[in-house]
Amino acid sequence: MDTALSEPASPVAAAGSTVVVCRALAASQHVTLGPLKLDCGVTLDAHRVAFRTYGTLNADKSNAVLICHALTMDQFVADPHPVTGKPGWGDTLVGPGRPIDPAKHFVICANVLGGCMGSTGPLDIRPGTSEPYNLSFPVVTIGDMVRAQAALLDHLGVESLFCVTGGSMGGMLVLQWAATYPERVFSAIPVATAARHSAQNIAFHEVGRQAIMADPEWHAGSYIKHGTRPARGLAVARMAAHITYLSEAALQRKFGRQLQGKDALGFGFDADFQVESYLHHQGKSFVERFDANAYLYITRAMDYFDLAAQHGGSLATAFRGSPTRFCLMSFTSDWLFPTAESREIVRALNSVAANVSFVEVESDKGHDAFLLDEPEMLRTLAGFLRGAGNARGLKP
């Protein structure tokens, strides 16, 4: 399966997804595991998991923290991204003196199944062929991603997690972890998430997928063979999604109607407003680090997520008898995963007398707040982890 790992000769593809996965793997630990039976019915004989760890597993193996990344994030939670060179996406969360501290915790962050940062996904060479899977890769679910992570934990000798946490799609994985492996999850912190993807969110994802698939350079998913990239389609998908990550108030405060590098309207279709330039930049930089097919697969996994549906329509049933301590967080200005979605989870947990706390953090930064230096979020995380650490008998 690792035949995909040599950097490609084609200069087009070299600027593309294949080189991204090569660099991601070079900067990661990775292991090939399997077999993995997927929700769609297909079994992957083998699957690679690319991951990063920070800190050391303690003697009684009680200090492991699994961090689950969001849609376009990756395993580089606390070190620089191998393509962009930017700091880890969670460097306010993980690090010395941070709520999750490698001096105390054994931190694990793995690229999700279906991703493009080294874990098995549509970029992998399809077994028995010399071509990438592309769209012949099976559609994976949040449940599949979690089972792949569980196999990684088995490999690492981690029977029980002190904590599993993540925001947005990461929060979906947290909920799935708690539902599927309650005995392996001592504490769980799902942030800015939902127990099922809403109609509006499915709709936004579908717009992004249609933008990608409308790009003739997508070639029905076979763009690597054609030496092309659906860069414009993927950029449009990212731009649309990016608006949903911010709040109207944040956009107004950051950009308002400020013009871009000139003092009068241009009466044309170039970027007149700063918010347009900002979006263009978001689209352009995204396509340099992400793969279009992986975007299709991961958005689809989110769309399919519905924890209640997995349990006969009852979300409470998903958590009945759970020994896990939960701490949920949402943000006042998050309209993608609004507080109401978190409250629904809290209500389900309360109805089965689970151990749950919930904080709605005041922020005008929209959904993206979960990735930012939000003091109230970080204080809440630190306090909850301190309490859970005491209960777990971790050294303070």
Added chain:
Amino acid sequence: MDTALSEPASPVAAAGSTVVVCRALAASQHVTLGPLKLDCGVTLDAHRVAFRTYGTLNADKSNAVLICHALTMDQFVADPHPVTGKPGWGDTLVGPGRPIDPAKHFVICANVLGGCMGSTGPLDIRPGTSEPYNLSFPVVTIGDMVRAQAALLDHLGVESLFCVTGGSMGGMLVLQWAATYPERVFSAIPVATAARHSAQNIAFHEVGRQAIMADPEWHAGSYIKHGTRPARGLAVARMAAHITYLSEAALQRKFGRQLQGKDALGFGFDADFQVESYLHHQGKSFVERFDANAYLYITRAMDYFDLAAQHGGSLATAFRGSPTRFCLMSFTSDWLFPTAESREIVRALNSVAANVSFVEVESDKGHDAFLLDEPEMLRTLAGFLRGAGNARGLKP
């Protein structure tokens, strides 16, 4: 300029924008007026206005009602659309026994300048050439659209409007009418609108424009010459926009996570969910009736709208001394033009002691509520128009 009006021979283009404008003109009144000096500095020597009227101008010319349409609407407010055959977009608003009644009012609705339903826009043949303007059409503003409408009223012998009303972009035109021609506007009803386009709304428009311009069949705007249409790009633009017209609650109520014509997930990228099929339908039907370049121009006009900026940064100044009676309406679940935007206008009007009433209508239908059979909106409109009609001395 009317050389563009014969139906084209090319079967591709015949399914396209040119045939739409031909059918629109065949079903409309139209007049060529001019010259028209535009805000960008260009003067159009002549411009065509395509419009519909309903009812009769009374003897003292006091019963004219101008209806301003929204971004993708047109002059067919109260009769069937010439391409889709669907009822007029405003048939709950205009008709016998409706708040605006051709038995009492002389109703005028004109396609905006820059549009694709018969008024001069990027589809028109550029004077002195045999090619459409395409992107050489000047970028027009809401102010330009209003001046074109004022020229139409001059042509129709309407000095003073009893009322000007419209929702969304139509509401922007209403505000511009009241600010530019206060003596010509007895009453004004801006619905679900704003005095300036917000950063978030500019961002959504830019995503739509980028989707169109990313489509290789757009050909830098010259798709008619190439016998193509940027149908996929325009459909993506429409799908993204359509989500913003609805509320999360309405999407959840209408579609939730209901599957499309089957009882299990498809584990693929076809439409699994009803909300996806609905969006696909919205995109597909839109490209049959609308022109991609016109979409670029009209969205740009909305982006450029900033009534305060036209008046030294003070919205109140735009309305100082206004004799107009205003009635504003917004909808509780409209997140595209939220109530806060209407309140800002109301505050500006109050600060100059204008005659203003304001109603926030309870609705879960999002921005689209202004186009729907919303009893409270229609009752408010009817009541306000009755009172204004008494003050104007109209027969009840």
